Amino acid sequence: MAPELIDLHTHSNRSDGTDTPAELVAAAAAAGLSTVAITDHDTTAGWDEAAAALPPGMQLVRGAELSCESRDGRGGWCTVHLLAYLFDPSSPVIIAEQSRLRVERRRRLRLMADKMAAAGLPVDADEIFAALPPDAPAGRPHLAAALIKAGVVGSVDEAFASYLRTGGPFHIGRADTPVLDAIQMIAEAGGVTVLAHGFARHRGRTITAEVVKELAGAGLGGVEVFHPDHTPENRAELLELAADLDLLVTGSSDYHGGHKTIRLGQETTAPEMLDAIVSRATGAPLLTGS
Incomplete structure (x- = not known):
C-alpha cells in the first residue's frame, strides 16, 4: 500500500x-x-x-x-x-x-504599485487587477510577478529582498x-x-x-x-x-x-x-x- x-x-x-x-x-x-x-x-x-x-x-x-x-x-x-x-x-x-480583507489587500497593492511606479519601476496596478479573478485577494506576490515579467528581478525571493520586504522602501501596512x-x-x-x-x-x-x-x-x-x-x-x-x-x-x-x-x-x-x-x-x- x-x-x-x-x-x-x-x-x-x-x-x-x-x-x-x-x-x-x-x-x-x-x-x-x-x-x-x-x-x-x-x-x-x-x-x-x-x-x-x-x-x-x-x-x-x-x-x-x-x-x-x-x-x-x-x-x-x-x-x-x-x-x-x-x-x-x-x-x-x-x-x-x-x-473587508479583499478590499484592504487591493487598497494596499494599489498604494504600493503607485509608489513603485513613481520611482520609475514598470508596475501598473490596473494591469495586475485586470489579470486577477474579480474576487481574488491581491498581495505582494502579484507585485513580484509584475517585476519578474518586466525583467526587473529574476525571482519572487529577489523581488521581496529588493523591493517588497516589510519595512522596505515601498512597503505599505x-x-x-x-x-x-x-x-x-x-x-x-x-x-x-x-x-x-x-x-x-x-x-x-x-x-x-x-x-x-x-x-x-x-x-x-x-x-x-x-x-x-x-x-x-x-x-x-x-x-x-x-x-x-x-x-x-x-x-x-x-x-x-x-x-x-x-x-x-x-x-x-x-x-x-x-x-x-x-x-x-x-x-x-x-x-x-x-
Missing part, C-alpha cells in the same frame, strides 16, 4: 498561486498526494472548483490562510498567519471579514484581523486553526513562545512545524512547544505554483494529525473524490 502523503498548505490563483484550483488538485494527484488542502489567502473562492476536480480516492481539506495581527511578545506587533481548516464558509462573520478574533471566528464556524510558519524568522518579526501559549489558551489547535522556511532549530522549538501545549503538529509545502520553487509534498503531515483535525471540525467535511 502506498504511504499517505498529506500536504495541508497550498495556494491557487484564487489568491497568489499560479495554478487554478482544478490544476492544483491535478498537480497534487500527479505528485502522489493522498490528501491536499486548498488554503488561499482570506478566501474560500476556490473550494468548489477544487472539489469538482477531485480524482477518485483523493481527499480534499478545504481551508484558508488568514492574515492576522498579533502582539509579538516583545512589546510590539507583527503579522501572523493562521491556517483555518474545515470551517463553515457561510458564516456571516467570516464572509464579512474576508470581504494593512489592517489585518486581530489573531484572537480570528481564532474565535473560525472556532464558532466549526473549524480548526493552526499557526502557519510561526517561527520563520527570516521572513520578519515573529511571535514568541509566550504568545503561542496565549493563542493556545484562546483555542489555537496546532502549529505548522514542518515548513520549507523553518530551520532545524525552528522545528525543534515548535515540537517542544506543541508537546508542552498539547497542540497538533502539521507539515506543509506552502505551494504557490510557479511563483515559488517549492514542490507539492515537500513537507507533509502525519495521518493521525489529519485525523485529529477532521475529528474536531464540524463546519465542513473532509471530501473524498469518487
